[in-house]
Amino acid sequence: xxLPQDDIELLMQFKxxxxxxxxxxxxxxxxxxxxYWHIRRxxxxxxxxxxxxxxxxxxxxxxxENFREDSQLYTWLYRIATNESLTFLEQQKKRSTFSMSDEExxxxxxxxxxxxxxxxxxxxxxxxxxxxxxxxxKAVFNLRYFEEMPYAQISTVLETSEGALKASYHHAVKKxxxxxLNN
Amino acid sequence: xxxxxxxxxxxxxxxxxxxSIPFINVFTVDANYFPSLAHVTIAKIYEEDSLNxxxxxxxxxxxxxxxxxxxIHALENDVAVExxxxxxLVAGIENKETYTVSEGYFNNITxxxxxxxxxxxxAINKTRLFFKYAAAAVITGLLGLSIVxxxxxxxxxTTIKTTVETITGATKPNTVLMNGSFDEALxxxxxxxxxxxxxxxxxxxxxxxxASSTDDVEKLPEATDYLLDExxxxxxxxxxxxxx
Numbered sequence: 001x002x003l004p005q006d007d008i009e010l011l012m013q014f015k016x017x018x019x020x021x022x023x024x025x026x027x028x029x030x031x032x033x034x035x036y037w038h039i040r041r042x043x044x045x046x047x048x049x050x051x052x053x054x055x056x057x058x059x060x061x062x063x064x065e066n067f068r069e070d071s072q073l074y075t076w077l078y079r080i081a082t083n084e085s086l087t088f089l090e091q092q093k094k095r096s097t098f099s100m101s102d103e104e105x106x107x108x109x110x111x112x113x114x115x116x117x118x119x120x121x122x123x124x125x126x127x128x129x130x131x132x133x134x135x136x137x138k139a140v141f142n143l144r145y146f147e148e149m150p151y152a153q154i155s156t157v158l159e160t161s162e163g164a165l166k167a168s169y170h171h172a173v174k175k176x177x178x179x180x181l182n183n
Numbered sequence: 184x185x186x187x188x189x190x191x192x193x194x195x196x197x198x199x200x201x202x203s204i205p206f207i208n209v210f211t212v213d214a215n216y217f218p219s220l221a222h223v224t225i226a227k228i229y230e231e232d233s234l235n236x237x238x239x240x241x242x243x244x245x246x247x248x249x250x251x252x253x254x255i256h257a258l259e260n261d262v263a264v265e266x267x268x269x270x271x272l273v274a275g276i277e278n279k280e281t282y283t284v285s286e287g288y289f290n291n292i293t294x295x296x297x298x299x300x301x302x303x304x305x306a307i308n309k310t311r312l313f314f315k316y317a318a319a320a321v322i323t324g325l326l327g328l329s330i331v332x333x334x335x336x337x338x339x340x341t342t343i344k345t346t347v348e349t350i351t352g353a354t355k356p357n358t359v360l361m362n363g364s365f366d367e368a369l370x371x372x373x374x375x376x377x378x379x380x381x382x383x384x385x386x387x388x389x390x391x392x393x394a395s396s397t398d399d400v401e402k403l404p405e406a407t408d409y410l411l412d413e414x415x416x417x418x419x420x421x422x423x424x425x426x427x
Contacts, residue, residue, distance in 0.1 A: 021225065024225070024228075025221050028220070028225070029221050032217060032220050032221065033217055036212075036217075036220075037208070037210070040210050040212075046212060050216075053220075054223070054224050054227050057224045057227075057228070058227060058231055061228045114210070116209065121209075122203075123204060123205060123209050126204050127209055144190065145194065148189075173194060173197040173198045174197065176198070176201055177197075177201050180200055181200060
């Protein structure tokens with residue numbers, strides 16, 4: 001799938017030192033919100049999401065020079081964002097005094113600490129259920145359910161086959177259903 | 184929008200429960216967050232860039248390991264560095280030779296003549312080392328006539344007489360005994376004669392020499408010394424000029 005024309009132009013401008021910063025700012029503004037929410041649903045807290053997002057864009061700045069254009073720019077950005085989120089969660093797990101099984105309750109507690117949290121509302125229960133999923137499965141569900149990303153693009157982001165992704169998504173939905181029905 | 188419909192349909196097929204949940208973003212963010220995000224992120228990018236923006240000469244990292252190893256070896260062999268680590272005061276003293284020699288000394292130097300007469304060495308029976316001290320004491324008694332316990336109680340005069348005659352070659356042993364001139368008589372006996380007598384009778388010559396050399400028993404090596412060092416007797420003889 002060819003790159004959108006505006007993405008092609010932005011990449012060309014990025015490679016020119018005179019226009020590099022302006023092009024990157026444009027890329028930033030184009031994709032920042034989508035990438036932010038994807039990261040936020042992974043790490044829950046705004047401060048953590050902000051840190052991960054900025055780290056992700058710093059890496060994008062360094063790596064964009066070598067971007068091969070064999071995938072969509074936003075798919076490439078999503079891959080960096082997902083990897084940074086998973087790395088962050090892994091580091092949190094190592095630093096946490098809680099056991100691995102309690103890591104989910106750590107994120108669940110952060111959701112419940114949100115000023116707008118309402119445990120009676122299904123959308124909040126959905127978020128609590130999502131935090132119970134294994135990290136990579138959570139990324140699959142979020143990219144499909146919330147980002148509405150095609151399986152082919154999710155496959156590029158997560159470097160996993162479409163068949164495996166479909167199976168993983170199916171199991172994720174079933175787990176969430178089970179949680180909601182029992183809580 | 185088509186995507187949303189597709190996603191909802193897919194979820195409904197898997198779980199009607201999940202399909203019934205309204206698609207609402209429960210998370211919120213400050214209204215000023217996104218407008219300022221690009222500016223803040225670019226600033227962070229340049230901050231990180233400036234930390235890593237130092238240049239190094241070409242080939243620096245390729246040769247770095249080798250240079251460090253060379254410096255380490257130099258430090259290890261550097262006497263001056265070592266000395267400074269021990270005492271900066273001593274290290275501060277100029278390393279200058281203070282002694283002098285006459286001109287041409289090393290050109291004219293001659294070595295001492297190594298042709299010496301080989302000394303007569305009487306082999307020490309090493310298996311008898313332990314008994315040397317005891318043998319010396321016995322011989323002292325015989326030569327000096329200071330111990331009378333060897334006397335045959337049945338024929339005391341005969342034993343002493345025989346011993347004196349044998350040692351001194353005196354024909355009138357009684358005369359010697361009566362006159363108390365044993366030592367005087369002994370002066371007429373040569374070292375060779377004494378040595379031959381001792382060897383013939385199986386006595387330890389070295390022990391006898393030790394015994395004859397001293398009146399003061401305290402100067403003799405201790406019995407335990409013989410156990411610790413087999414060269415004790417030989418060293419003692421050399422020290423007291425009893426051995427050539």
